[in-house]
Each structure stands twice: as C-alpha cells, then as structure tokens.
Amino acid sequence: MSLFSVLSIGASGMQAQRSRAEVLVENLANAETTRTPEGGPYRRKDVVFESTDVTSPFASIFQAQVQGGGVAISEVVTDTSDPERRYMPGHPDADKDGYVAFPNVKPAEDMVDLMGAARGYEANVAAIGAVKDMIQRSIDLLR
Amino acid sequence: MAAPILPISPAALPSAIRPAGAANSPGGFQEVFSSAVQQVESLRKDASASVGRFLSGEGEELHTAVMATNRAELSFDLFLQTRNKVVSAYQEIMKMQL
Amino acid sequence: MLDAVAGQLERYMDLLSARQKLVASNIANADTPGYQTRDIDFQGEFHAAWRGAPQVQQVAGLANKNDGNNVSLDRESRLLAENALRFNLASGLLRAEIQQVRSAIKEGQGA
Numbered sequence: 001m002s003l004f005s006v007l008s009i010g011a012s013g014m015q016a017q018r019s020r021a022e023v024l025v026e027n028l029a030n031a032e033t034t035r036t037p038e039g040g041p042y043r044r045k046d047v048v049f050e051s052t053d054v055t056s057p058f059a060s061i062f063q064a065q066v067q068g069g070g071v072a073i074s075e076v077v078t079d080t081s082d083p084e085r086r087y088m089p090g091h092p093d094a095d096k097d098g099y100v101a102f103p104n105v106k107p108a109e110d111m112v113d114l115m116g117a118a119r120g121y122e123a124n125v126a127a128i129g130a131v132k133d134m135i136q137r138s139i140d141l142l143r
Numbered sequence: 144m145a146a147p148i149l150p151i152s153p154a155a156l157p158s159a160i161r162p163a164g165a166a167n168s169p170g171g172f173q174e175v176f177s178s179a180v181q182q183v184e185s186l187r188k189d190a191s192a193s194v195g196r197f198l199s200g201e202g203e204e205l206h207t208a209v210m211a212t213n214r215a216e217l218s219f220d221l222f223l224q225t226r227n228k229v230v231s232a233y234q235e236i237m238k239m240q241l
Numbered sequence: 242m243l244d245a246v247a248g249q250l251e252r253y254m255d256l257l258s259a260r261q262k263l264v265a266s267n268i269a270n271a272d273t274p275g276y277q278t279r280d281i282d283f284q285g286e287f288h289a290a291w292r293g294a295p296q297v298q299q300v301a302g303l304a305n306k307n308d309g310n311n312v313s314l315d316r317e318s319r320l321l322a323e324n325a326l327r328f329n330l331a332s333g334l335l336r337a338e339i340q341q342v343r344s345a346i347k348e349g350q351g352a
Contacts, residue, residue, distance in 0.1 A: 005262065012269055013270075051276055069263070069265070123318060127269075130321050134332075143336075204258055220343070
C-alpha cells in the first residue's frame with residue numbers, strides 16, 4: 001500500500017505511453033513507404049497494453065500484498081492484412097498490372113491516437129508529481 | 144502546671160518521598176514513574192518496528208512510520224522534562240532538610 | 242497524548258494514500274483493454290472501526306469503451322488533485338498538533 005510504489009506505477013505508465021507514441025510516429029513517418037528492406041510496403045504496427053505487477057528496487061521479497069496496478073506493452077502487433085493498392089503505372093515499385101502496394105496507415109486515426117498517447121503520458125507524469133508532493137509532506141511531519 | 148513535653152518524633156515525610164523500599168502504595172510515585180517508563184519504552188519499540196518495516200520495503204506507509212517516531216519522541220520529551228522537574232524538586236527538598 | 246484527533250488524521254491519510262495508489266493504477270491503465278476502474282469507499286472506510294487495508298471495489302456509472310476499458314482520465318485527474326490536496330491538509334493539521342504538544346512540553350521547562 002506504500003505511496004512509493006505509485007512512483008513505479010506512474011513510471012510504467014509513462015513508458016507504455018511512450019512506446020505507443022513511438023510506434024504511432026513510425027506509422028505516420030512511413031505512411032507512404034512502398035519499399036522496405038524485407039520487401040513490400042511498410043506494414044503498420046499496433047501496441048497492446050496489459051496490466052502488470054510493478055517491482056520496486058526497495059520492495060521486500062516478503063511483501064504480503066502483490067504490487068499490482070502497473071502497465072506494460074505486452075506485444076507489438078504488425079498488421080498482416082492486404083496492403084492498399086493504388087493504380088500508378090509510372091511508379092518505380094509498380095507491379096506488372098501497374099498497381100503499387102501502399103501501407104495501410106490511416107494518418108488521421110494515428111494522429112488522434114498520438115494525441116491520446118501524449119495525454120496519457122502527461123497524466124502519468126502528473127500522478128508521479130502529486131505523489132512525490134505527498135511523500136514530501138510526510139517527511140515534513142518530522143520537522 | 145504545663146503539660147509534659149512529648150518526646151520529639153521523627154518528621155513525617157510525605158509518602159511520595161518515602162525510600163525506595165516502600166514502593167507499591169496505590170497512586171504512589173514509584174508506580175506512576177514506572178508506568179511512564181513503560182509507555183515511553185513501548186512507544187519507542189513501536190517506532191523502531193514501524194521504521195524497520197518501512198525501510199525493508201514491507202509496505203509500511205512513510206507517514207505511519209513518521210507519526211510513530213513523533214509519538215515516541217514526544218512521550219520521551221515529556222518524560223524527560225517531568226523527570227528533570229522531579230529531580231530538581233527533590234534537590235530543593237534535600238536542601239531544606241539541613 | 243496525541244491520540245484522539247491525530248489518530249483520525251492518520252487514518253484519513255492512510256485512506257488517501259490507498260486511494261491515490263488506485264488512481265495512479267487507473268491512470269497507468271487508461272488504455273489497457275478490459276481494465277476496470279478501481280476505487281475504495283472512502284467515507285465508509287473512514288467511519289468504520291476496521292483499521293486495516295481498505296477494500297478495493299469497482300466504480301459504478303462509468304461507460305465502457307470499445308476495448309472494454311472504462312477509465313475516465315477526467316475523473317482520475319480530478320481525484321488525483323483532490324487526494325493530494327486533502328493529504329496535504331491533513332499532514333498540515335497533524336503537524337500543527339505535534340507542534341502544539343511540543344510547545345506545551347517545552348513551556349513547562351524552567352517554570
């Protein structure tokens with residue numbers, strides 16, 4: 001029940017939102033990438049959030065209560081659906097029918113998602129700040 | 144004729160300053176004193192345990208450990224001041240005997 | 242010596258800490274599929290005689306999003322601020338009480 005564990009929880013939230021933002025930025029940057037080293041167009045990625053336990057370096061191994069409540073990215077999922085095909089016969093990556101395979105990235109959606117990630121990140125930062133203040137007030141009781 | 148002079152009897156000391164042997168008179172100073180010592184000691188132990196639990200990461204809240212420490216400290220301070228008062232009062236009285 | 246009001250204030254701070262921890266978990270899991278907001282019955286726990294860890298419960302009246310998550314960042318942000326303010330208030334009051342007792346003890350010194 002320690003307030004200190006909240007610092008770990010907030011940190012896990014920040015990390016998760018940051019990973020989410022990184023993936024979204026990668027999607028947006030590659031929204032028009034038709035050529036990748038693996039061959040074929042860029043395939044968009046998604047993150048999956050999952051609740052986890054958080055461990056603090058100061059926690060006792062005999063701790064009676066499980067310190068749940070944190071979060072982590074459990075996996076990064078690559079989109080495996082068929083790419084979008086546009087008819088562009090002059091394009092260097094056009095296939096024999098003149099179609100070019102484009103990534104399935106929807107920039108508008110990912111932009112909104114990115115804003116959500118930023119908001120989530122800030123909320124976690126605020127949580128850490130609020131709790132740090134509470135801990136400091138407890139320390140002040142000694143003066 | 145005046146009444147015969149009675150022999151001088153030793154001055155009767157109030158029970159509070161009776162020598163250590165005559166301890167357990169109800170409400171006697173000895174009893175009050177040792178229960179105060181016990182309380183100070185018990186609070187000190189509580190504080191020590193609470194701080195220990197906090198430091199070893201067993202989930203004790205910081206403000207709980209801090210308050211336990213404050214209680215121990217305050218009861219000790221009070222005890223100390225009281226003891227000092229008693230000692231100086233005793234010394235006053237000892238001066239009076241002469 | 243300190244016990245009547247100070248005991249209450251400490252219990253208040255215990256409950257606020259527990260609640261703040263849940264708020265932080267809710268914030269961290271605001272985008273976790275299937276995660277349900279957690280809270281405690283603050284007033285209930287405060288007035289109960291039981292002095293141990295409060296019971297964690299679900300929150301009524303929150304809407305589920307498509308992924309089964311019902312965390313409202315607005316609600317959690319509001320609670321975050323409120324819990325912190327109340328905690329700071331309680332610790333301030335507690336501090337004043339401690340200082341009062343300290344003064345009373347010192348007052349007697351040299352009298």
